[in-house]
Amino acid sequence: xxxxxxxxxxxxxxxxxxxxxxxxxxxxxxxxxxxxxxxxxxxxxxxxxxxxxxxxxxxxxxxxxxxxxxxxxxxxxxxxxxxxxxxxxxxxxxxxxxxxxxxxxxxxxxxxxxxxxxxxxxxxxxxxxxxxxxxxxxxxxxxxxxxxxxxxxxxxxxxxxxxxxxxxxxxxxxxxxxxxxxxxxxxxxxxxxxxxxxxxxxxxxxxxxxxxxxxxxxxxxxxxxxxxxxxxxxxxxxxxxxxxxxxxxxxxxxxxxxxxxxxxxxxxxxxxxxxxxxxxxxxxxxxxxxxxxxxxxxxxxxxxxxxxxxxxxxxxxxxxxxxxxxxxxxxxxxxxxxxxxxxxxxxxxxxxxxxxxxxxxxx
Numbered sequence: 001x002x003x004x005x006x007x008x009x010x011x012x013x014x015x016x017x018x019x020x021x022x023x024x025x026x027x028x029x030x031x032x033x034x035x036x037x038x039x040x041x042x043x044x045x046x047x048x049x050x051x052x053x054x055x056x057x058x059x060x061x062x063x064x065x066x067x068x069x070x071x072x073x074x075x076x077x078x079x080x081x082x083x084x085x086x087x088x089x090x091x092x093x094x095x096x097x098x099x100x101x102x103x104x105x106x107x108x109x110x111x112x113x114x115x116x117x118x119x120x121x122x123x124x125x126x127x128x129x130x131x132x133x134x135x136x137x138x139x140x141x142x143x144x145x146x147x148x149x150x151x152x153x154x155x156x157x158x159x160x161x162x163x164x165x166x167x168x169x170x171x172x173x174x175x176x177x178x179x180x181x182x183x184x185x186x187x188x189x190x191x192x193x194x195x196x197x198x199x200x201x202x203x204x205x206x207x208x209x210x211x212x213x214x215x216x217x218x219x220x221x222x223x224x225x226x227x228x229x230x231x232x233x234x235x236x237x238x239x240x241x242x243x244x245x246x247x248x249x250x251x252x253x254x255x256x257x258x259x260x261x262x263x264x265x266x267x268x269x270x271x272x273x274x275x276x277x278x279x280x281x282x283x284x285x286x287x288x289x290x291x292x293x294x295x296x297x298x299x300x301x302x303x304x305x306x307x308x309x310x311x312x313x314x315x316x317x318x319x320x321x322x323x324x325x326x327x328x329x330x331x332x333x334x335x336x337x338x339x340x341x342x343x344x345x346x347x348x349x350x351x352x353x354x355x356x357x358x359x360x361x362x363x
């Protein structure tokens with residue numbers, strides 16, 4: 001869809017990246033760090049100073065203590081950490097439960113290592129988990145459960161009640177939880193991000209993955225990290241060592257210094273809620289119907305009253321005829337399940353969001 005947007009010079013609200021710059025101070029720190037003998041390999045597990053800042057961040061945001069030496073690993077983006085977690089623990093024939101619609105990197109990683117994806121499909125428009133139904137997915141071969149909260153693309157959150165239900169399901173099993181939490185700070189309307197790290201019985205079996213790309217508006221820097229108990233971290237690092245070995249040294253140092261100076265990322269809920277609300281206001285002139293958006297920087301819209309064509313064809317037509325690119329939600333299901341929904345990314349400057357709404361008013 002990004003390629004199509006470029007071809008037709010359309011407004012690109014498809015791929016999930018901001019079109020605005022990160023902090024000027026952060027960019028200055030990168031230049032500074034490149035000149036401070038940071039041009040060789042960083043330690044495999046990540047720079048100690050950055051792991052220490054991450055531990056402080058988790059303590060401040062979640063009231064959870066993690067050991068920077070034995071429980072935090074820094075890698076080349078959250079996607080690498082997700083792949084490493086799956087490769088470290090899933091063996092041929094093991095079953096891994098994935099929740100759809102969802103980020104599209106889980107299933108390929110499971111396929112590569114010979115695991116068997118088991119899909120639990122959430123239902124539109126609420127996109128909540130029915131834990132009685134979910135339980136039916138668990139068998140003696142279940143090795144891992146992948147969760148995503150805040151969820152991409154649905155805009156839904158797992159609640160405290162969800163975490164307690166998950167705790168009951170995995171009790172007295174050897175199931176590992178892989179928790180994708182890259183949109184941790186993008187929660188709105190007073191909601192709270194619930195991480196498995198907050199729940200001791202889940203924390204002991206969870207690999208939680210986070211992204212500085214999302215938190216600091218630096219998706220192209222590819223710096224993410226995983227938090228897990230020492231025994232799980234040790235295995236995760238074996239894969240990390242033999243995939244990328246380490247992430248960018250100067251970028252890690254710059255982020256570490258930046259985090260020691262500011263916690264402005266705590267303003268992200270207010271920042272992105274304003275953008276969500278502006279975009280929804282700009283889209284009121286269209287016939288697209290918004291779904292609830294509790295979190296992330298994605299907004300789903302229902303186009304079923306406009307067209308009966310498939311979502312992929314509808315998205316192509318939106319680019320070619322109306323000049324706005326979006327994502328067909330069916331492509332975030334393994335079976336291309338189509339609810340006539342499209343996903344917009346509102347991590348854009350206000351003028352772009354307003355222009356998109358204006359263009360789509362012709363729908």
